[in-house]
Each structure stands twice: as C-alpha cells, then as structure tokens.
Amino acid sequence: MSKITKLSFIISMIGLLLGNVAMGQIAQIPGVQPVGPSNVSGLVEIIRHIVRWVYIIFFILAVLFILFAAFTYLTAGGDSEKVGKAKNQIIYAAVAIAIALLSVGFEVIVRNFLETGQ
Numbered sequence: 001m002s003k004i005t006k007l008s009f010i011i012s013m014i015g016l017l018l019g020n021v022a023m024g025q026i027a028q029i030p031g032v033q034p035v036g037p038s039n040v041s042g043l044v045e046i047i048r049h050i051v052r053w054v055y056i057i058f059f060i061l062a063v064l065f066i067l068f069a070a071f072t073y074l075t076a077g078g079d080s081e082k083v084g085k086a087k088n089q090i091i092y093a094a095v096a097i098a099i100a101l102l103s104v105g106f107e108v109i110v111r112n113f114l115e116t117g118q
Contacts, residue, residue, distance in 0.1 A: 047110055048111070051104060054103045055100045055103050055104055058100035058103070059097065062096040065089055072085055073086035073087075
C-alpha cells in the first residue's frame with residue numbers, strides 16, 4: 001500500500017471513532033422529556049408484558065391446533081394419510097406449548113441478567 005492510502009485509511013478510522021465519541025455525549029435540552037423506559041425496571045416491564053402476550057397467544061393457538069388435530073383424527077376413518085396429518089398437528093401444538101413455556105423462562109433470564117447490575 002502506498003503512504004497516501006495508509007494515511008487516508010488511518011484518518012478515516014480516527015474520524016469514525018471520533019464520531020462515536022461525539023454521539024455518546026448526552027445533551028440536556030430544556031423542555032424535552034425523555035421517551036421510553038428510563039431505567040432497567042421499565043425495560044423489564046415492557047419485556048414482561050410482551051412475553052405474557054406471546055405466552056397467551058401460543059397457548060390459545062396450541063389448544064386450537066389440538067382441537068383441529070382431534071377433529072382430523074376422528075374424521076380420518078382409517079385413512080393413514082389423515083392420521084399422519086393429525087399426528088403432525090399434535091406435534092406442532094406440542095412445539096407451540098414448548099415455545100410458550102420457553103418464553104416465560106426467557107423473560108426470567110433477561111430480567112435476572114438486567115437486574116443484576118443494579
């Protein structure tokens with residue numbers, strides 16, 4: 001590499017780093033209130049509400065899938081293709097229940113991770 005290329009590369013990298021430092025400065029503007037959670041507990045509450053909704057939605061979907069799979073199984077009439085389809089639907093419902101349970105566990109992990117630093 002030529003000296004000009006190396007020098008321009010170094011100057012560019014310094015410029016990029018200085019931009020990050022400048023953006024990291026916090027300026028208080030009078031009359032402007034911050035938006036969103038101001039501390040970790042606010043963020044944890046938002047995550048908790050999202051997880052609760054995901055939990056409820058996944059359980060409702062899982063129950064609907066199980067009911068639909070039961071209907072498919074009962075109306076199969078010995079057709080192995082429909083019985084296999086019903087078994088797959090029950091597996092998908094079990095996966096939905098597992099995801100719902102994991103979402104609650106994920107919320108606990110994130111909460112413990114964020115609240116440890118306080």
